[in-house]
Amino acid sequence: MLARLVKPTLMFSAVFITVWVIVVVYWNYTARMPSTSDIALYLVVLPLALVVFYLVLRRIFASPPPAVALPSATRGASAATGATASTGATADAQQQERLQMSVLAFALHTPRGNDADTVATAVGQAQAPELVPELRDGEGFPLLAGCVAGLDANELREHLRETLRPAPEAFDADALTDDRLRAIHLMSDVLQELLASATDAILNAGDALSVRAPGRFVSSGEVIPGPAAAPHLCISLLLPGAWSESERAIATQWVQQLAREADPSQHWTVDCFKSEAGVSAMALLDRINLALHREQRPALWIALAADSAISNECIARWEAEGLLHSAARRNGRVPGEAAAGLLLARAGDALFAQPHGVVLSRSASGQRDESADTARMPDASLLDLFAQRLLSASAVQPDTVDWVVSDADHRTSRVTEVAKLVQERLPHVPFENNLSVCASLGHLGAAADMTAVALACHLAVRDSRHVLALSVQDARARTAMLAGPASPPTPPNSVRQAT
Structure with missing residues (x-):
């Protein structure tokens, strides 16, 4: 009992003594003669008020939140009810983690080509970006960059100007810089491949859609099949945050066209x-995954990301902001460009099933405690946690993962973080099967992790093995997804891969 009184007694004494010392020193400094009321107010009431204020705050912050408290009338059944609710919440969370998407097609366009196998080979061989004479820094030296050959920005600008002519005040194609136009060009190529695959999927599912469509009864009791159920079709674009609202509106209008x-x-x-x-x-x-499982109708979804830093305007901006890679700034950005996309459907939907398809897990994401840019030692603990969670949710063993594809670039901090994960969690994965996409293609911005996921899907289809896709570009944010072969569908519907 005495031990419990020692700490609060010492604390209260410290408060009184501190207040007394401050007040007495102040009175001496100002040569003030305190009255009886001053002594009572400053030496008794003030320290007591501080103690009471502390106790009130402590009681407020130490008390349990209202949601934890149970009404007195239900306390008798609280244990059973609480256990049931906890079990139900856990089951729901586990069910949400197991949601998967079927990847019906994937496409990409990068500085190493638009064939996924060729891109994977180039990245696996660690082919670095090359010098581009057309791009120069402020001192006139050519820059290392991942540049897609054969893109004509002026031709696309003219095409956009003609297409968007009905609304020139809202869509000014002439104001688009070359990097914006190049990103839209790359995105267009990828989109056209995915739209062709979507058309094939809808045609192949046509008979099944007719069977599913609600019928109507006639007086004789016969059921006459109704019209085919129209699938829900959606395209989601991911464009750079540096783009203006007008520039994103132009890209959206172009995609609709x-x-x-x-x-x-x-x-x-x-x-x-x-x-x-x-x-x-x-x-x-991840957002699309949830939306597909909430949708009651058959649904196809195209996810598309594009970015480009190949323009003099972008280079000048990066150099002014101290972001451009150079001999003096080894951790700076190497300009690059790419577009990548996926055609997705709800996993298990027989309408769009494939004989040898690939499924994509939900994402696991979080924040590192310490910035990777300032950390002295690589820390892969968060990535390791994500890998364990994804493998557990997908009910697969670590030795079924044959590839790791990340958006890591030339920065040592990113490469070593992923390498440490592979060494500790997936030691059976060969060195050449750890692909760092942006180290070969340059800084891809908004398209970085989508390109990594598209390559992961390609490898999962090609080798019928699981592939771990990682995003490590940010200093703190980390995300992971797992791509793997789908179980044989019933009945199968063949849909070609757009790669």
């Missing part, structure tokens, strides 16, 4: 997201 030209009979809903902290391609894919 391409979708109409590909198949006028299908209506695609197009939405656009801004790449920023917490809104990466993997986060967008």
Whole structure:
């Protein structure tokens, strides 16, 4: 009992003594003669008020939140009810973690080509970006960059100007810089491949859609099949955060135009997201995963990301902000460009099933405690936690993972963080099967982790093995997804891979 009184007694004594010392020193400094009321107020009431204030605050912050408290009438059944609620919440969370998407097609366009196998080979061989004479820094030296050959920005600008002519005040194609135009160009190539695959998927599912469609009864009791159920079709774009609202609106309008030209009979809903902290391609894919499982109708979803830093304007901006890679700034950005996308459906939907498909898990994401840019030693504990969680949710063993694909670039901190994860959690994965996408393609911005996921899907289909995709570009944010072979569908519907 005495031991419990010692600490509060010492604390209260310290408060009184501190207040007394401050007040007495102040009175001496101001040569003030305190009255009886001053002595009572400053030497008794003030320290007591401070003690009471502390006790009130302590009681407020130490008390349990209201949601934890149980009404007195239900305390008798609290244990059983609480256990049931906890079990139900856990089951729901586990069910949410197991949600998967079927990847019906994937496509990408990068400085190493638009064939996924060729890109994977180049990244696996650690082919670095090359000097581009057309791009120069402020001192006139050519820059290392991942540049897609054969893109004509002026031709696309003219095409956009003609297409968007009905609304020139809202869509000023002439104001687009070359890097914006190049990103839209790359995105267009990828989108057209995915739209062709979507058309094939809808045609192959046509008979099944008719069977599923609600019928109507006639007087004789016969059921007459109704019209085929129209699938829900959506395109989600992920564009750089540095783009203006007008520039994103131009890209959205252009995508809508391409979708109409590909198949006028299908209506695609197009939405656009801004790449920023917490809104990466993997986060967008996770959002699509949930949306697909909430949708009651058959649904196809295209996720598309694009970015480019190949323009004099972008180079000048990076150099002014101290972001450009140079001999004096080894950790700076190497300009790059790419677009990548996936055609997705709800996993297990027999309408769009494939004989040899690939499924994509939900994402696992979080924040490092320490910035990777300032950490002295690589810390892969968060990535390791994500890998364990994804493997557990997908009910697969670590030795079934044959590849790790990340958006790591040339920075040592990112490469060693992923390498440490592979060494500690997946030691059976060969060195050449650890692919660092941006180390070969340059800084891909909004398209970085989508490119990594597209390559992961390609490897999962090609080798019928699981592939871990990681996003480590940010200083703190980390995200992971798992791609793997789907179980044989019943009945199968063949859909070609757009790679």
